Amino acid sequence: MPELPEVETIKRELEKAVLGKKITGVCVHHPKVIREPSVEKFKKGLSGAVIKNILRKAKLLILELSNGKALAIHLKMTGQLVYPGNGRTSRVSFRLSDGKTLDFNDQRLFAEVRLIDDWRALKFVRGLGPEPFEIGPGQFKAMLEKKKTKIKPLLMDQAFISGLGNLYAAEALFRSRINPERPAQSLSEREKELLFKEIKATLSEAIEHKGSSVDQYVQLSGSPGGYARYHKVYDRKGKPCLVCKTPIKRTTLGGRGTYFCPRCQK
DNA sequence: AATGGGACCTGCGCGC
DNA sequence: TGCGCGCAGGTCCCAT
Numbered sequence: 001m002p003e004l005p006e007v008e009t010i011k012r013e014l015e016k017a018v019l020g021k022k023i024t025g026v027c028v029h030h031p032k033v034i035r036e037p038s039v040e041k042f043k044k045g046l047s048g049a050v051i052k053n054i055l056r057k058a059k060l061l062i063l064e065l066s067n068g069k070a071l072a073i074h075l076k077m078t079g080q081l082v083y084p085g086n087g088r089t090s091r092v093s094f095r096l097s098d099g100k101t102l103d104f105n106d107q108r109l110f111a112e113v114r115l116i117d118d119w120r121a122l123k124f125v126r127g128l129g130p131e132p133f134e135i136g137p138g139q140f141k142a143m144l145e146k147k148k149t150k151i152k153p154l155l156m157d158q159a160f161i162s163g164l165g166n167l168y169a170a171e172a173l174f175r176s177r178i179n180p181e182r183p184a185q186s187l188s189e190r191e192k193e194l195l196f197k198e199i200k201a202t203l204s205e206a207i208e209h210k211g212s213s214v215d216q217y218v219q220l221s222g223s224p225g226g227y228a229r230y231h232k233v234y235d236r237k238g239k240p241c242l243v244c245k246t247p248i249k250r251t252t253l254g255g256r257g258t259y260f261c262p263r264c265q266k
Numbered sequence: 267a268a269t270g271g272g273a274c275c276t277g278c279g280c281g282c
Numbered sequence: 283t284g285c286g287c288g289c290a291g292g293t294c295c296c297a298t
């Protein structure tokens with residue numbers, strides 16, 4: 001499931017592959033993924049536009065266009081962007097001035113594509129908390145103060161801190177040796193500092209390896225990311241902890257599968 | 267106010 | 283072999 005490292009990977013690859021190219025046509029195979037405006041306006045608003053700038057806000061991908069509009073894409077769980085595309089499973093195909101297509105795929109139809117005038121005004125964007133790389137340890141510690149919520153759901157709350165999802169929240173907590181159910185405010189100063197450091201380290205390493213391919217995520221080229229082999233707890237239920245050999249446990253927290261080592265994470 | 271659960275979806279893996 | 287069920291999770295929405 002694409003989280004910050006996966007979306008950042010795609011963003012960097014898009015910059016190399018499609019920046020400066022013109023969208024010459026759009027083929028909408030499944031209208032449901034176009035959340036706004038109408039499919040007709042969507043096609044019309046994109047045709048002839050040049051991709052001027054590519055940016056990422058948390059897990060949202062934004063392509064700024066020469067006509068002042070922006071294409072905002074949230075991959076949710078199974079969204080993919082593939083270039084050059086083959087069109088076989090695409091929900092939307094963008095034909096580019098180089099004769100190739102940029103394919104948007106999404107098996108489960110959760111993803112959201114929008115063509116909008118002002119992406120900064122999106123409710124989703126306005127509700128985002130800071131990304132881990134935008135703050136320092138002092139601010140992170142202050143944010144955790146008085147928070148009674150369990151630490152893992154809090155890390156996944158995009159209004160609190162943005163970019164982490166289920167996978168990287170679990171990995172960062174393991175590396176910090178913190179139990180996912182701990183109330184946030186119960187963390188010691190040292191633990192808060194360590195957690196902040198490990199969040200950034202986990203995300204950085206995942207970006208270096210071009211993301212984790214679990215479920216459907218692929219790089220722009222269509223090949224998988226390389227970080228899954230470094231996961232220490234995610235999807236490792238029953239397998240020995242890489243530190244102490246205790247079997248990794250899986251529980252449900254905030255409705256989400258939560259992996260942790262019952263011995264290392266206190 | 268904060269928290270929890272369901273809805274949205276489809277494909278896969280499991281048990282019988 | 284085949285079928286039905288549960289599960290996967292990012293975000294929104296609603297109820298408590």
